[in-house]
Amino acid sequence: MKITVLGSGSWGTALSMLLCDNGHQVTLWSRHEAKARQMTESRCNPLLPQRQLPQSLTITAGLECLSGADLIVFAAPSFAVRDTARLAAPYLAAGTPLVSVSKGIEKETHLRLSQIIEEETKDICPIVVLSGPSHAEEVSLRQPTGCVAACQDKTMAELVQNTFMNEYFRVYTSPDMxxxxxxxxxxxxxxxxxxxxxxxxxxxxxxxxxxxxxxxxxxxxxxxxxxxxxxxxxxxxxxxxxxxxxxxxxxxxxxxxxxxxxxxxxxxxxxxxxxxxxxxxxxxxxxxxxxxxxxxxxxxxxxxxxxxxxxxxxxxxxxxxxxxxxxxxxx
Ligand SMILES: NC(=O)c1ccc[n+]([C@@H]2O[C@H](COP(=O)([O-])OP(=O)(O)OC[C@H]3O[C@@H](n4cnc5c(N)ncnc54)[C@H](O)[C@@H]3O)[C@@H](O)[C@H]2O)c1
Incomplete structure (x- = not known):
């Protein structure tokens, strides 16, 4: 699958590494041009210094990486999820599965992050939440970890389960977003x-x-x-x-x-x-x-x-x- 991960913090980076391990064609988006360049050249995210970035991982600050993606992961901090979804919206094809992996509730609106993504992307894409006890540092070192993929649509939850799951990352499904x-x-x-x-x-x-x-x-x-x-x-x-x-x-x-x-x-x-x-x-x-x-x-x-x-x-x-x-x- 062609996958774009939005957000190059420690979680977006660790999940990109995992998705590369699973044989997907992954692009990691950083909103900072300089950071994208530095990560590309050093093949390292300083937040996860113990492992090199896979050679197959592309890192960019250009949102064109969203065009043609089969699945998109939202991994920005909670306060930046709305802005990120707004930036991404023009590039999304209807029906592309979106995976929300950030954790928080929006101030004032009290919206859950999947609801913010849904609002900003005009509800044209299914959204799955992936969450659980998963320190980026340990996932990047391929330590056995378990998470939940939640979506009312079981097929979508199973798609995310199949995409992320491997011998060190176990994913369960749930209808309870x-x-x-x-x-x-x-x-x-x-x-x-x-x-x-x-x-x-x-x-x-x-x-x-x-x-x-x-x-x-x-x-x-x-x-x-x-x-x-x-x-x-x-x-x-x-x-x-x-x-x-x-x-x-x-x-x-x-x-x-x-x-x-x-x-x-x-x-x-x-x-x-x-x-x-x-x-x-x-x-x-x-x-x-x-x-x-x-x-x-x-x-x-x-x-x-x-x-x-x-x-x-x-x-x-x-x-x-x-x-x-x-x-x-x-x-
Ligand atoms: N780190 C983990 O182990 C882990 C695990 C599961 C879930 N999460 C969740 O994932 C989300 C991201 O966490 P993280 O640990 O990767 O954060 P981080 O602090 O490592 O990185 C945050 C990234 O967001 C970028 N950023 C800052 N402001 C931004 C903005 N306005 N727009 C777009 N990007 C912006 C920063 O440049 C940085 O690359 C959080 O909601 C966190 O709770 C983290």
């Missing part, structure tokens, strides 16, 4: 929270408490949006939560650690340097849950730390001294 996308956005907020907890010196008990109770918050919000509760215990939910909240590959967790150690959220995000999706998702989740009159104590606490200068120590007190509750309800 909403659940999978809400998981992907919210787990980054939880990762920031777990990082803050780690940075404050709290241990495994605290992390287990945060992970488990935030799973409930993700499920509650996702279910209210139309997602299926079971999705949240799958790869895109629990799987991604585990990987993001426990790994030093996670920029969200690393940003949280810096905040827990006393840095301001702005300093932390700047120090990480690359996109910290949880920072944006915390605001979108707050707006979204507010519009649904839903209380999400852990996500709310993260939001207050990030956007209202709340002291993490005060947030621990707020969470631990909430009214007494049943865990899942008496039956």
């Amino acid at each position: 909403v659940g999978v996308e809400i998981c992907g956005a919210m787990k980054n907020v939880v990762a920031l929270c777990c990082g803050i907890s780690d940075g404050m010196g709290h241990g495994d008990n605290t992390k287990a408490l945060l992970l488990t109770r935030s799973m409930l918050e993700m499920t509650r919000l996702g279910h209210a949006m139309g997602g299926t509760a079971l999705t949240f215990s799958g790869l895109a939910g629990m799987g991604d939560l585990i990987v993001t909240c426990t790994s030093m590959h996670s920029r969200n967790r690393r940003a949280g650690i810096l905040i827990g150690q006393g840095k301001s959220p702005q300093q932390a995000v700047e120090e990480i340097g690359e996109v910290v999706e949880g920072y944006y998702a915390a605001q979108s989740v707050k707006e979204l849950s507010g519009s649904l009159h839903m209380e999400l104590p852990i996500c709310d606490a993260v939001y207050d730390v990030l956007y209202h200068g709340a002291d993490p120590q005060d947030m621990v007190g707020r969470l631990m001294t909430r009214e007494r509750k049943e865990e899942v309800g008496w039956y």
